[in-house]
Amino acid sequence: QVQLVESGGGLVQAGGSLRLSCVASGRTFSTYSMGWFRQAPGKERGVVAAISRSGGSTYYADSVNGRFTISRDNAKNTLYLQMNSLKAEDTAVYYCAAGGTMAGLTTGSRVDYWGKGTLVTVSS
Numbered sequence: 001q002v003q004l005v006e007s008g009g010g011l012v013q014a015g016g017s018l019r020l021s022c023v024a025s026g027r028t029f030s031t032y033s034m035g036w037f038r039q040a041p042g043k044e045r046g047v048v049a050a051i052s053r054s055g056g057s058t059y060y061a062d063s064v065n066g067r068f069t070i071s072r073d074n075a076k077n078t079l080y081l082q083m084n085s086l087k088a089e090d091t092a093v094y095y096c097a098a099g100g101t102m103a104g105l106t107t108g109s110r111v112d113y114w115g116k117g118t119l120v121t122v123s124s
Contacts, residue, residue: 022096
C-alpha cells in the first residue's frame with residue numbers, strides 16, 4: 001500500500017509560479033512511475049505530466065509543455081511539479097498518482113494509487 005499526500009496548492013495570480021509536492025509513504029516509491037493529474041470544475045480528470053521510475057523519462061500534456069516541470073527525489077520519496085507562467089485555465093485540483101508504467105499513467109488506463117488532491121487557483 002502506498003499513500004500519497006500532496007501539498008503546495010493555493011491562490012496565485014496569472015503569470016505566477018507554484019511548486020507542488022507529493023510525499024509517498026513506504027519504501028517502494030522508486031518502483032513506481034509517477035504522475036500529476038488535474039481536474040477542473042465540470043471537466044474530466046486528465047494527465048498533466050508523468051515521470052519514469054528513475055526520472056530519466058518525462059511526459060507533458062501539450063497544454064503545459066514548456067511551462068511545467070515534473071521531477072522526483074527517490075531518496076526523499078517525493079514528487080514535484082514546478083508550475084510557471086500560470087494561466088487561469090490551469091485552475092484545478094491537482095492529484096498525485098503512482099502507476100506501474102509510464103504508458104499506463106499517460107493514458108490514465110492504469111493508476112495504482114491516488115492522492116487526495118491539492119487545489120490550485122489562478123486569478124486573471
